[in-house]
Amino acid sequence: MSETTTAKHVSFLEYKGKYKGILGWIFSTDHKRVGLLYLYTMLVFFSIAAILGLLMKIQLIAPGYTIMGPQTYNSMFTVHGIIMIFIIVVPGLPAVFGNFFLPLMIGAKDVAFPRLNLASWWIYIIGILVVLSSQFLGGWPDTGWTFYAPYSFRTPANVLPALFGAFILGFSSILTGINFVVTIHRMRAPGMTWLKMPLFPWTLYATAWIQVLATPVIGITLLLTVMERVLGVGVFDPALGGDPILYQHLFWIYSHPAVYIMILPGMGAISEILPVFSRKSIYGYKAIVLSSLAIAFVGYFVWGHHMFTSGMSGRALYAFSFLTFLVAIPSAIKVFNWVATIHKGSLNLQTPFYWATSFIFVFMIGGLTGLVLGSLATNVHVHDTHFVVAHFHFIVFGGTGYAFMAALHYWFPKMFGRMYDASWANIGWATFFGGFLTLYLPMFALGLQGMPRRYYDYLPEFHTGNIISSLGAILMIAGALIVITNLVRSSRHGEKVTGKNPWGGRTLEWESDTPPTLENWDEIPKVTEGPYDYK
Amino acid sequence: MSEEKHHISSYKSHLFVLLALFVLTGASVAVTSLEMGPFNTLVAMLIAGGKAAIVLIWFMHLKFDNKLYAIFTTFVLVIFLLVLYVTFFDYSYR
Numbered sequence: 322m323s324e325t326t327t328a329k330h331v332s333f334l335e336y337k338g339k340y341k342g343i344l345g346w347i348f349s350t351d352h353k354r355v356g357l358l359y360l361y362t363m364l365v366f367f368s369i370a371a372i373l374g375l376l377m378k379i380q381l382i383a384p385g386y387t388i389m390g391p392q393t394y395n396s397m398f399t400v401h402g403i404i405m406i407f408i409i410v411v412p413g414l415p416a417v418f419g420n421f422f423l424p425l426m427i428g429a430k431d432v433a434f435p436r437l438n439l440a441s442w443w444i445y446i447i448g449i450l451v452v453l454s455s456q457f458l459g460g461w462p463d464t465g466w467t468f469y470a471p472y473s474f475r476t477p478a479n480v481l482p483a484l485f486g487a488f489i490l491g492f493s494s495i496l497t498g499i500n501f502v503v504t505i506h507r508m509r510a511p512g513m514t515w516l517k518m519p520l521f522p523w524t525l526y527a528t529a530w531i532q533v534l535a536t537p538v539i540g541i542t543l544l545l546t547v548m549e550r551v552l553g554v555g556v557f558d559p560a561l562g563g564d565p566i567l568y569q570h571l572f573w574i575y576s577h578p579a580v581y582i583m584i585l586p587g588m589g590a591i592s593e594i595l596p597v598f599s600r601k602s603i604y605g606y607k608a609i610v611l612s613s614l615a616i617a618f619v620g621y622f623v624w625g626h627h628m629f630t631s632g633m634s635g636r637a638l639y640a641f642s643f644l645t646f647l648v649a650i651p652s653a654i655k656v657f658n659w660v661a662t663i664h665k666g667s668l669n670l671q672t673p674f675y676w677a678t679s680f681i682f683v684f685m686i687g688g689l690t691g692l693v694l695g696s697l698a699t700n701v702h703v704h705d706t707h708f709v710v711a712h713f714h715f716i717v718f719g720g721t722g723y724a725f726m727a728a729l730h731y732w733f734p735k736m737f738g739r740m741y742d743a744s745w746a747n748i749g750w751a752t753f754f755g756g757f758l759t760l761y762l763p764m765f766a767l768g769l770q771g772m773p774r775r776y777y778d779y780l781p782e783f784h785t786g787n788i789i790s791s792l793g794a795i796l797m798i799a800g801a802l803i804v805i806t807n808l809v810r811s812s813r814h815g816e817k818v819t820g821k822n823p824w825g826g827r828t829l830e831w832e833s834d835t836p837p838t839l840e841n842w843d844e845i846p847k848v849t850e851g852p853y854d855y856k
Numbered sequence: 857m858s859e860e861k862h863h864i865s866s867y868k869s870h871l872f873v874l875l876a877l878f879v880l881t882g883a884s885v886a887v888t889s890l891e892m893g894p895f896n897t898l899v900a901m902l903i904a905g906g907k908a909a910i911v912l913i914w915f916m917h918l919k920f921d922n923k924l925y926a927i928f929t930t931f932v933l934v935i936f937l938l939v940l941y942v943t944f945f946d947y948s949y950r
Contacts, residue, residue, distance in 0.1 A: 625946070
């Protein structure tokens with residue numbers, strides 16, 4: 322370890338190492354500081370991408386030109402998607418809470434490779450800078466975040482920096498995944514057997530394997546697209562004997578498992594929060610562990626449901642539809658377990674609990690509408706409509722986003738040693754939740770009516786749904802502003818947390834100092850009980 | 857953390873790996889001149905798979921390491937093969 326002074330009972334926030342000020346953060350190998358670096362970076366880019374989303378919804382408040390033309394709109398949804406997917410949601414919970422809490426929850430002093438961990442953040446920043454360089458190297462791409470062939474190498478818009486940036490961001494994800502797999506295998510505290518490990522680390526473990534195995538596929542695919550655009554190699558270009566559907570196969574071989582990279586750690590966080598605020602052991606610990614692994618495994622083989630109208634063979638369509646229905650089973654097992662955990666619990670109605678239960682609500686809507694898309698006949702009707710956009714946002718924003726906010730409100734006192742204002746946190750949650758439903762629910766109806774996605778204009782019959790949806794966007798952004806302002810303010814001026822364990826959690830991180838010290842523990846703890854013993 | 861014992865491979869073993877890779881690379885080139893229809897890809901993939909296996913087992917010491925690594929590597933390869941199978945399943949029925 323490169324740090325110079327002793328860390329005994331000095332919080333990681335106040336710790337003075339070799340470097341001071343901001344350098345003490347951006348060159349720190351401490352897993353907690355790396356986690357917070359990711360958090361701050363994501364907060365900045367989430368704000369940017371959310372504003373882009375709001376501008377798109379304002380454009381759609383009325384048919385025709387409102388505040389932007391078609392080319393600007395195309396670039397907006399592309400940049401919104403690239404930032405939200407590659408910079409926010411894919412690294413999301415593992416990068417922030419995985420980095421911060423994985424070592425704490427398994428009783429380790431840091432991750433297995435602290436320098437590699439810091440390098441992952443730097444690679445992440447380099448990837449972001451390359452994406453942003455689009456602004457200075459010929460403008461923004463207009464392909465959507467999916468970069469579909471052959472459009473991505475025929476469009477006159479500037480696509481290369483975004484492709485390279487996404488390629489670089491993938492390395493950050495792979496290295497974090499490797500770090501977590503090794504950390505969980507090698508650094509669990511004495512007595513922490515696999516089945517005494519908390520569920521959040523379990524989901525990080527399942528996610529890490531997907532990160533390591535699936536991310537290289539998107540890296541190769543994006544590089545091939547670059548070669549296609551620059552050199553005209555003809556892998557995907559039908560004019561040169563290539564196959565554009567091969568691009569879709571390769572893209573979704575990564576990008577569907579990526580949905581599980583996004584959602585699995587969120588499910589883990591929810592599985593941590595519900596027992597604490599229900600004062601009850603988690604219902605079906607082993608079932609949740611197995612369903613996490615099953616989601617990670619089966620989730621590999623369902624990518625074709627993104628391509629039902631692309632021209633795949635009929636038999637492949639059946640196979641992918643069947644597999645898609647199959648992956649719904651472990652997801653439903655989790656929902657059952659969460660509801661059963663709350664059932665007859667002694668509920669402590671605090672902000673993390675509100676976020677966690679609303680997560681279940683929106684995730685269920687997202688999951689059930691996913692079955693509409695997994696079914697061949699209905700998919701053909703709603704493919705590439707607003708229905709898909711609504712479903713996607715219910716899962717990715719409603720699922721991962723709500724779980725992220727639940728986790729942030731749950732672990733906030735441990736991370737910063739201060740408590741947020743609960744009233745404002747609850748007002749923020751309620752405003753956000755109301756805005757979210759008002760924004761996305763009408764989009765299901767618009768999709769069923771036939772309104773296509775990715776158009777800056779629409780027919781007059783879609784006007785009512787779009788007005789409601791756009792007003793919902795404004796309400797949701799207001800909620801997000803309340804939540805973020807409250808948390809940012811409280812991280813510096815909130816009431817100090819005196820004890821180690823403000824919520825009464827049973828997992829190991831609550832036994833560390835608040836906020837934790839540099840190496841987390843004076844002595845590595847010994848584990849004798851399971852993580853959710855509330856009897 | 858305690859130091860673990862590392863297996864040290866002999867020069868003979870490294871030489872075997874090198875020669876095998878040369879021979880199989882030659883075979884990869886040679887089979888391109890044979891007309892085997894849809895099996896062209898399969899044969900090329902099998903030879904490439906053989907080369908990868910030799911590198912993993914001997915050059916990267918999987919044979920001499922903890923069996924857990926071999927289990928995980930096999931698991932990863934099975935997933936990879938399944939992904940290939942599912943992708944080609946579409947192509948073979950178009």
